[in-house]
């Protein structure tokens with residue numbers, strides 16, 4: 059492990075892990091792993107207004123569920139702690155003092171009222187929306203007096219008057235900014251807590267972070283970060299700005315338009331592997347990699363394969379589009395690939411309501427449940443759908459309308475006769491021979507001797523067994539239900555006609 063490669067994930071504990079956050083932590087992980095370095099979790103909780111109780115534990119839990127392992131963090135410790143910003147207040151204070159001494163920052167005593175008025179005036183004059191730098195020119199004497207009077211103040215960054223700054227992004231190259239457009243941003247607020255802009259730079263430096271991967275919404279303030287590094291005389295880390303994830307309509311993903319929290323995806327029965335597989339393609343593609351085998355044309359990638367093929371230099375800079383249909387496709391793929399034992403275990407929490415439907419204890423046994431899940435494994439896209447898809451396999455009394463039994467133009471009388479025939483045929487199969495193959499042979503063998511078509515028997519048989527317009531095929535359902543239950547259901551259907 060290379061000790062000088064250190065990558066951090068720095069979420070704010072605002073209540074849930076956004077799917078965009080999962081994408082960021084995955085890329086952090088991949089950068090750390092491919093370069094043989096460490097992954098660090100740092101909680102950025104200096105904005106007290108945005109905090110939610112229990113959010114840190116929630117974040118750690120969900121990251122653990124996803125399978126992203128950290129080397130250092132609030133839950134693991136490490137030599138660069140504390141890893142929660144609110145526990146580092148003194149560190150920021152010391153560094154702010156140091157910056158004041160180096161003339162890289164100054165105290166600003168302007169009141170909220172004055173700032174508001176100033177903003178309105180600047181707006182009226184069509185000047186850029188930034189602080190007018192009044193407190194930059196306070197004399198030493200003014201400052202001493204104001205401090206003696208306990209006047210509240212913030213500490214602002216002293217941006218040079220003019221010139222140009224080139225901030226280097228690993229994917230975009232040098233980005234040029236005119237210094238005169240930059241605001242003397244607040245570094246320490248009146249409550250003594252740092253802003254993101256200050257804490258982030260101080261922590262990345264003190265925690266010896268080598269690569270900073272973050273959203274491209276931070277590009278406008280990027281030059282100010284670089285100026286801070288210069289003010290402290292620190293070497294900046296390498297920066298990689300991730301493009302936003304947009305929805306299909308091209309706007310920012312927001313809670314209003316549906317689920318964006320990883321917890322929501324988990325609750326619906328998405329699995330960690332497809333979520334990660336989906337996220338990695340939002341900003342990188344194996345086709346860009348020299349390391350990925352050329353014959354690999356599908357986009358299915360395990361975490362290990364990602365580590366094998368990934369290189370952050372191959373990441374793209376165009377916005378990623380969040381296409382849930384693709385996520386569903388991946389989820390379905392991983393569900394199909396999984397062993398039935400594992401799938402059953404994962405589905406159990408989603409079956410609770412179904413198990414209540416039945417008084418029949420056989421239907422509550424694991425063996426039966428596993429066979430039921432096996433019926434749906436091919437089709438299942440999200441685990442949470444399993445309850446609805448399989449409810450008919452647990453019901454003691456199927457509810458459906460008799461007209462559902464009717465196939466095309468066949469009369470109810472004829473359907474009844476066909477079902478009676480099916481009943482008699484099935485009745486002859488012994489318990490030991492009750493399996494899909496035999497059931498199919500018996501029923502299909504009979505149908506071939508008749509003038510009727512396959513659907514004239516199989517449609518009512520399938521509806522009788524499932525009560526559904528769409529379901530797995532009648533033979534596989536019959537095998538799992540078992541002889542007694544099948545005959546009971548067919549009998550009930552006959553009585554409906």
Ligand code: GLU
Pocket residue numbers: 067068069070102254258271272273
């Ligand atoms: N706390 C910041 C956020 O959640 C972190 C950004 C960064 O990685 O620098 O957006």
